[in-house]
Amino acid sequence: MRKNLVFLLAVLWQLPSMAADRIPEGLTGSWSTAESLYAGSTGQTEMHLLADGFGVLAGSTPPAQENGGAPADPGVHAPRAIIGFPFQATLQGGELIVRPFIPKAGQSPMASDMVLSCRYVATAPSITCKGPDGVPMVLARRSKKVPDEVVRMIDHLRPLS
Template identity: 40%
Template sequence: MKRVPSRCLLLALATACHLSAHAADPVPAHLAGAWGTAESLYAGTVAQYELLLLSDGFGSFTGSTPPMTHTGGPDKGKPAAARVIMGLPLRAVVDGDVLKAQPFIPRSILRPGDKAPAPEAMTITCRYEAQGQTLSCVGPDRRDIVMKRYSETVPAETAEMLRKIRAADDGGQG
């Protein structure tokens, strides 16, 4: 008879541990927020990158090209205001001291019979450096990207966009 209560206690503890593991955020609070190579994707004369992470692991990665230059006329060779800016939604998890982010391709945008690209080929891995609050990342092209934290939160419009992407992917259930 004494084994039944201890088994119940063991079962209760195991269940509590299992539930707390699912309740934990995939991205710790010190990693959630806005990170970038500059304060803006339009800054400077080089390509810029931005990583926006929600605590649930969803986010976006955006990059810009260097500004285009005029190819003729009196402004030949001078920078133009235009840049190409592209981004994609992602899912991130922390594995030990490494943040791994992979593109999130919603099923809803794929045509029947299409396969999503292998996300492993597009993985971004980052290591957090507490001194200086930076993320040292390696992109899919093996390029080193060092980003600084600019905000503890993600812009509201980005959070809303990610919510809509997730809702579309799960058929409106999320």
């Protein structure tokens, strides 16, 4: 009995360290392919990553074009489809593994089979991610801090477990 109690205390002692920050400070923050989801003539991607591994990934389509293929008025943001999803990331060696999840009201979130594999390049600084299609996506650091409104959104999407 005494051995079991000592073992249980040893395990419980480790829980706070396991719950501590899992993602190094150099990886946390906001990353993107451009200055915003509306920039340029191609689709863009943003990733916001917190120290506990939770975050959101958002992407936009290229801007809509007028009939005949002409770009819309350059002074106005052309419409784009924007979609995003929450994720949980873990470090496995030098690789950041991003696993999307779909929150379900009152239940544990559904995990997605889609996984992004990302590598950090400190000299840039940038993160290069590859999804199931194998196409690389390079995200540059936009901010070391995730905007407060995004943190609140992540907190609302975070699993309750």
